[in-house]
Amino acid sequence: MDSDEVTPEESGKAMTRRQFGSVAAAAAAGFLLTACGPRRLREMPKDRLRRALADLEREYSTKYGTKVTVSGAGPMPGVVFAYALDLSRCIGCRRCVYACVAENNQSRDPQIQWIRVLQMDKDKGVDFTHADPYYQPAEVPEEGHFYVPVSCQQCRNAPCAKTCPTGATWIEPDGIVAIDYDWCIGCRCCMAACPYGARHFNWGEPSIPKGDLNPHMHILGNRPRPKGVVEKCTFCIQRTRAGRYPACVEVCPVGARKFGNLLDPDSEIRYIIEHKRVLVLKEELNTMPKFFYFYAT
Amino acid sequence: MKRLTLLALLLVAAAAGLRTSAQSAAPGRAGAAAPADIPQQPARPHVEERLEVPPPPFSEGIFPCSNCHASMTPNRTRRVLSDMHTDIVLKHDEEHRWCLDCHDADNRDFLHLASGERVGFEESYRLCGQCHGEKLRDWRAGVHGRRTGEWNGHKTYLLCAHCHNPHQPRFQALQSKPAPQRPGR
Numbered sequence: 001m002d003s004d005e006v007t008p009e010e011s012g013k014a015m016t017r018r019q020f021g022s023v024a025a026a027a028a029a030g031f032l033l034t035a036c037g038p039r040r041l042r043e044m045p046k047d048r049l050r051r052a053l054a055d056l057e058r059e060y061s062t063k064y065g066t067k068v069t070v071s072g073a074g075p076m077p078g079v080v081f082a083y084a085l086d087l088s089r090c091i092g093c094r095r096c097v098y099a100c101v102a103e104n105n106q107s108r109d110p111q112i113q114w115i116r117v118l119q120m121d122k123d124k125g126v127d128f129t130h131a132d133p134y135y136q137p138a139e140v141p142e143e144g145h146f147y148v149p150v151s152c153q154q155c156r157n158a159p160c161a162k163t164c165p166t167g168a169t170w171i172e173p174d175g176i177v178a179i180d181y182d183w184c185i186g187c188r189c190c191m192a193a194c195p196y197g198a199r200h201f202n203w204g205e206p207s208i209p210k211g212d213l214n215p216h217m218h219i220l221g222n223r224p225r226p227k228g229v230v231e232k233c234t235f236c237i238q239r240t241r242a243g244r245y246p247a248c249v250e251v252c253p254v255g256a257r258k259f260g261n262l263l264d265p266d267s268e269i270r271y272i273i274e275h276k277r278v279l280v281l282k283e284e285l286n287t288m289p290k291f292f293y294f295y296a297t
Numbered sequence: 298m299k300r301l302t303l304l305a306l307l308l309v310a311a312a313a314g315l316r317t318s319a320q321s322a323a324p325g326r327a328g329a330a331a332p333a334d335i336p337q338q339p340a341r342p343h344v345e346e347r348l349e350v351p352p353p354p355f356s357e358g359i360f361p362c363s364n365c366h367a368s369m370t371p372n373r374t375r376r377v378l379s380d381m382h383t384d385i386v387l388k389h390d391e392e393h394r395w396c397l398d399c400h401d402a403d404n405r406d407f408l409h410l411a412s413g414e415r416v417g418f419e420e421s422y423r424l425c426g427q428c429h430g431e432k433l434r435d436w437r438a439g440v441h442g443r444r445t446g447e448w449n450g451h452k453t454y455l456l457c458a459h460c461h462n463p464h465q466p467r468f469q470a471l472q473s474k475p476a477p478q479r480p481g482r
Contacts, residue, residue, distance in 0.1 A: 092473055097477075243450055250445045260448050
């Protein structure tokens with residue numbers, strides 16, 4: 001019998017000293033690397049975060065030739081954000097799409113758009129198999145159609161956060177599903193997991209025209225992303241954590257978009273949930289989105 | 298005997314107390330005789346508070362209307378106007394209503410409700426709300442129409458007329474912004 005062969009009786013026995021030694025050495029090296037090496041944003045101590053923000057401000061100010069501020073504002077206590085969109089009002093004009101692109105420094109070439117407006121038939125109802133995002137009629141709204149804008153639903157039971165192998169995407173206490181762009185490895189498991197197609201990948205080096213940069217940034221939000229990371233709607237974290245409405249809410253010409261704090265009983269969101277016919281997309285998947293669609297009429 | 302006297306004295310005192318409290322109650326006050334366990338709420342004010350809105354979207358130079366109308370006698374005959382305001386085409390229940398059903402005939406700087414009550418242009422939502430009550434209710438809650446500002450702080454309201462032309466309220470169709478590029482172009 002060869003001494004290298006492991007018999008079925010021997011395979012279940014304790015490891016050799018050599019095996020133990022190599023495992024212990026690897027563990028020690030790993031511990032040292034993680035303790036001294038790059039830190040996830042969620043675990044960064046405050047002073048390190050401040051230095052990281054200052055580094056980012058310097059980097060972006062130099063790169064884009066304009067003074068940039070990067071905020072690290074945390075979640076407000078007693079706040080869980082929710083969104084409501086009035087399907088009886090949306091006319092499919094796509095002004096929200098472009099306001100979002102401008103506010104959140106999305107790449108123009110290759111083109112990334114966090115909001116996708118789907119044109120659907122009135123007689124088919126909400127039916128994703130026959131939805132058309134590439135509609136371009138002379139005028140909107142088109143007869144017999146209604147429009148459903150889809151962006152990140154900020155799910156309470158987010159499949160993307162469960163799937164991410166590195167933990168680069170997670171649900172913040174105020175309900176926003178955040179992405180640490182420096183921790184994302186670009187595997188795109190989250191994109192496969194998301195049932196709404198709301199996550200977008202930077203296949204190429206993103207480009208923003210110099211004059212179009214929004215200099216008010218948040219580290220988890222609209223700071224320019226590098227190539228090879230995933231990005232998505234963050235409920236305009238740079239605006240909402242400062243008390244303002246997201247850009248899409250403010251630009252909608254028909255007032256179809258509503259935003260507020262789910263925990264505040266006087267908010268518009270609670271009024272809508274209590275008084276209007278409210279639905280969520282793909283309810284059967286149990287993602288529990290915080291993005292509600294309703295009919296005001 | 299002593300106990301009975303004490304009890305009688307107590308009853309008399311209680312009765313006296315009740316009488317004085319009833320006398321001190323304001324005449325005609327609804328809550329004076331109500332049972333103690335139902336909480337008394339103040340009567341709801343009949344007119345709700347005035348909302349802060351930007352100035353009404355008047356056409357250039359048209360307001361104040363009394364600049365011209367103060368010297369004119371009102372003509373209440375229902376007709377299609379031919380001398381002035383010919384640019385206004387009424388497409389808002391025009392079969393049943395005309396100009397003076399909303400505009401006050403005696404003072405053109407105001408509108409009037411169905412009751413005859415005069416309202417200013419900055420309160421025109423009360424006029425619209427007469428027929429569109431559910432929209433007014435939703436608008437007050439912030440659910441109808443556009444608002445800018447802070448989700449947890451000060452928000453602006455817009456008047457109905459800022460988005461809806463009161464003479465032709467139906468929205469004109471818009472041109473949509475460009476469609477997204479197809480992948481793998």
